[in-house]
Amino acid sequence: MFRYTDVNSCKTFGCRNFGVLNSPSYAQRGENILCQACGFHFPVISAAAFNAFKAQTNRGYHGVVWACPYCGKRDGLARNGYAGNGQQRVRCAGCRKTFVFYERLRVAPHLSQLADMIRAGQPLHERPGFSPKATGRDLQQLAFTARVSPFLARPFTLEATFATATFSINFNGSPNRLYVIVTVEKKSDRVIALTTNYALRSAPIPFEYRYSANEEELLVSQEPVARIFAKDRLMGRRALFFDARYGAARLKSNDAGAIVKPVLAAYRHFEIVKSLTQNAVLYVQHYIEHECFLYGGCLMANRDDVTSGHCHIAFVHEKGTRAPQRPFRSDIVTSSIIWNDVWRCFSQPDYQMAVCSLTGPQRISELREATLQPAHRFIDFIHRHPFYPQLLRLSPANVGAVLEFLATDYNCGVVKPEVRC
Template structure:
């Protein structure tokens, strides 16, 4: 299986099997945690098993469709070496892949951007009109953490056929919606919620039932996350620093997508939880303390900046003092802007597919505005 679609593998930083689809150290299925898992004897980890055939079929269709739409890479071989190749009869730019020679016409205007030094990703729950009121999509948004532009938006709605094992099923009991005022307790609350799940990546975020006879499907958020980061990995294979909101399966999806980078210890991956009261504050961040949290007893740093607080957790290897520069500020700015857009505030009136397209359109609008002010 191509490493681009590897999903059943060791996901432990520091293990020589990280990201490898095959290893003599693997045994599966292993049920010691109560669900089917892969057991890596080299590091003792037990990542949940997925139906890799169903994932590959679905993910390859989604990746190809994204490439046809955007023109960022080839929809056939996924290579990035592309040249302009004349125009179609309607005057629209065609492109050709230099590897497999495929020619196609992207549906969007080609807009090259500089690759990011830091990639920041957050989830967002967005209402949509479905089988009943209060249906919700699990949306992932990724940003250039330094420049601030949106690099990719995706949701767990898919227009492509998806195997049964990939689908999201709401069991009627979600995780706590209450956010603790104390940031340290908030981190601890999230870690406790992870442990309450049937497996670490099996999030229950709310009902997401489509209208009867509606086309498409709603995916498990962990499946959508793996696909989301495959797109970004194909576009930006060398990005070495990743900042993600505190959600355990986002870590697994990032470290799997960029496994070669992390296996050779050339990448840094951070969890971040922030409590920002003064966005204009420019005083230096000060390290206020450290604590260990969760199943893995990861070390978290508490940083302060006037009334602002943030907790950062280094999940790989990097200088700990870099925690002062790690932030999700780009996402905060976009979300503030997004909540002012009528199309977004009325999302509960639109289908899941329409909401996904609206979000992508708003991201392009935001990036265009950002380029005018930079």
């Protein structure tokens, strides 16, 4: 996640160019590339824009992930004494630089007070000696503490099922919104990672990768099968597959940051998920929303595991609540609007679900377990939280920080009673 990344390769599973960069059988077609091996196009994603966004947003993970923040290597790291604050110092054999690795982090008293205010839903301007700048710094420190928390980032089984969903949230007390991606592990119901499309500094981000849309793409139908075709038609109408529109997202004139296109956030998000879980998860199933750049981001972060059969990815549409003991009716639907996607549909009287396996065939018993509900439970937790009305008034940087803190609180709330957070 700290290395320079190029994601411009064929993303058609089974194609000989799958995951291959700079193949001689690629042909430029405007802003897309045609893979002549499989006949499918994929849009060009600027490596400069993606790595500029990563460089900014991943700073908050320096010393949190067991990887050198300078060269990105994960092997050849050796413990090298302790820093002045008592944290473990680590030396990288590759670039010979040292960095601090945070295994645990004590929460300062003033941050504990801030956390209690958020939990209670109190306005932050009621904080004693309130200062917007100081409060912003404290929120970023609180978010960093949340990242270090073992309850946020640790997987819990060699076989994991991750559900990834998106939502948008207002900021600055305005109609403007951030795009948020969250991944939750199904069995434990714990948040693994959360990403917004805000960058702290706009200068390194090319203008064409800054989000500038005002309108929102809407899917009217709530029925999973109807949404499959409506979503494919919607993506097909975009100038580029990844040019999603979720509404306005204008910053204040004095905000030095930038709102980037959701595609950059998606590719960065799945790199974070992979980095946080790869040492403990042997086999992973990703269930994701029906969105092409979520698939692309998940695929590129896990391409080696996908090729070896240790990772599967599937789109999911879902409606209602499933009854565990009731049988399912099963149907098959094929959409050839963009790709030749085969969807397996399962239904009960009060529940409908459609799943499309994107990385090879899977057993019906596996497809039947597909769900996005773990991620949607966390989104519902955010919308119902006492601090939610205050959250909408914060700057985009502070919205992201509070969401990361709330993710840790959510994880602490769903752990077993004997585990203390």
